[in-house]
Amino acid sequence: MRRVRAATVTVLRGVLLGVVCGALLAPASAAAVSPSGPAAAYRTAPDAKPVHGAASSAEGPRLRPGTYTDTVSAGERKFYRVMLDDVSNAYVSAVLAPPPGSPVGATDGVRIALESADGEKCSVSNDVTFGSSTARPVADYATRRIGKGRECQAAGDYVYSVEWIGSGAGSGARDWPLELKYMTEPGVGDGAQTPAPSSWATRPADPVTGAAKGVDGGSGFNDAPAVGHGVWKDRLSPGESRFYKVPVEWGQQVFLDAEFAGTATGRAASVPDGLRLTLFNTGRGFVKNAATGYRGGPSEVSLGTAPAAFANRTSPRDDTGAMRFSGWYYVRVSLDQRIDTALPLTLRVGVEGDRVEGPAYTGDAVAAGFGLSDEDRAAAQAGRASSGSGTGNSALYKAVGYTGIGLGTALVLILAVWTLLARRSRGRHVRQPLPWEPRAH
Template sequence: MRRRGRTTRWQRGGRPTGAGARVAVVTAVLCAVAAMPGGTAAGGEQGTYSGVNAAASSGASPGTYAFAPDARSVTGAAGTADAPRLEAGRTYRSSLPGNGKLYYRLDLDATSDAYGSVTAIPRAGTEVSANDGIKVSLQDADHSSCSVQATRFGTSRSAHPVAAWGTREASRGSVLCQGAGTYYLVVERADAATASPDAWDLEIAVVTEPRLKSAEAPKAPEGWDSASPQPMTGDPVERPGGAGFASARPLGQGVWRDDLTPGQTAFYKVPVDWGQQLYATAELGGSSGASGYVSGALTMTLYNPVRGYVQERNTGYDGRQVSYALAVLPPVRYANRYAIPEQVRTMRFAGSYYLVVHLAAQVADEAGQGPRRVTLHVRVRGAAQAGPGYAGSSEPRGVFDVTAGDLVAAGGSGGDRGSDTVMTAVAVSGIGAGTVLLGALGVWTVAARRRSRE
């Protein structure tokens, strides 16, 4: 009996027809996307990420951090009078002493929301306490506080990059921190009493978000599905992480694997569009040579597209395999910023969400110096929705976008995004990609008309 199923027909002379023509068009479009800046073939690897070679960043040794290649050096001031000016859309490199505060100046307009994220990078081998970390606040010219956030090393007590952000939200019904003018980003240690005396390197990123076109007040966030889905399953794909935010390796939905050495931190980024939910589970492989227990052995931290802290989870390790998941988060919505829970408020824009995974240095004392196998199970649920309708562009541009290049570079199964996501993204991602798509479809249409006349 002849087996029935999908077939691909080819005409004489090698011209495709039917499904064969559709496959040829899709292949041509994906190849065109791969030729675009930042694009690759589906499931493939990008050659560079933000100017940093992927191969160079993935093999970073413990304690090594890859700063943005275009980061400008700046020295923070001990007071507001001499505070250096930071420009929106720029990344800076600075240094934080063991005590005291540093001030940086921001000149903001009256309508944009502004975010200043500061990543603290202690040197390898630095002794830190659970309460040690970084504290970031944003103040106006009258010393009124717009926001304050502190991020700590916690139970891992292992030195690794940690980030906190300062925010100025325009027109939220508050009389504080409104209007155009001078604002100050203030950086200090989270706990001066337990702070290590060593100076820490800093990477500072400043982002502005434009106002919405509509003058109508956004609605409060709606209810959402808080049930935890099963972690993604399947054969893991090797995907070494980057050594900093700028060199974070893209991850799509799927199962990904990396080998981390004690003290090492790996950076990944997951494209999450408006209306979608992100789920992530980390698994640390077992070791037969372990002789004790390490609290906070593996830490997974989630940051939003402007490097704002969202949440952190960690687990202890005694040599037996162990896994844990991020707490369930809401779908990405503009209105989340008006919620009360901080974890909901941070899921306020589309873009690349950063998963930062750290293997504590103390693991070497109990399980040996060798690398440990870490597996990440990533799921992105829900169809992408239309954005809120910005009246302008962010600085830097594209921070709150998910492009065709992002989806292709992330690879993975695509999962709940739908089979047409990449094609749709190509069609709307820009004039170049749109021209390629329309041109390919035009050739397909002409060929079909010719066949109908033959």
């Protein structure tokens, strides 16, 4: 009997050690994608500073490069001040992120503008609207670009404004979250070569195939997980938007396919434009949008871009002009709130084209947020956030949670077996210590 019990102890020790090691060494990407719950609220940047825009352009708080939080209500216009130099391109973005489920109209949103102190517009004002009756985080930027013959070239104080627009279902909006981000792109040296692509493919050379990796999309720009070229799986609830970020080098194009599974019955109310796919650039500027209806069966929505090139910023086409950076590009996939069930998503990400040399910046573009580090590139292949890119580590947290559950279950089973053996041999042998208990010497 003692030999049997000794063997049992050895086996149990091996089981426990195997469970611990296996659970701790399992990669986060192996964690199963859990069913979606209600849409998550937009997660602001952990280092964002709260500010309060003023009702007068003369009194707005000053923004320096960084991220800020504020709120906006229907009928409001808020002003901020931005100090610009005379060598850097400036991008000041606004993310409007109403609480999930808030009533909105298609034309509700905000108008953003960057102007000189005497009212000269640095670029065309942009309207940031929802485009449907589903509340989702929406974003775009206002810019000041350095260039001969352009406006706002002098260094000095400039005015950035965010103004509520629309008169639809969102007209009762109160204190909806705003996230503002001010980024400065270094200038380029005199005579720097910035060639524009002369032509490009409108479809990927080959379909993106391979084993799909599970990934949990983020609530916005700050917690979006990195996804590289390949196939990714997630799940969206009605009314939910999920964000992912894709690394794009100079000379590369992005092709995206979002495939949604059908419902169990194959029947659902027809929802025009119920599935949306949107791309934003490194500065959170709008690049391109695609949408398709949903009727209960499998559905797909796709988009493709021009190659990333510095010279694209002079293009008359907005979607080409937005492909003006290398760095992270952000994908938003949205499910209309009128769709009555959660849907599995397969996201095919195609990043195509050879990496080419970028412009000769006069400063560190990567440090300013325009470009990619080696860590960023590695993160995109693993489907995780790099250390400097936000908090998109939900897959890791989920793996840790599963590890805890697995360890707890294993320990309960070990204790149950040990107790049974002890009861059978009670009274015939002296109790032996449990595998983790100290032995007497």
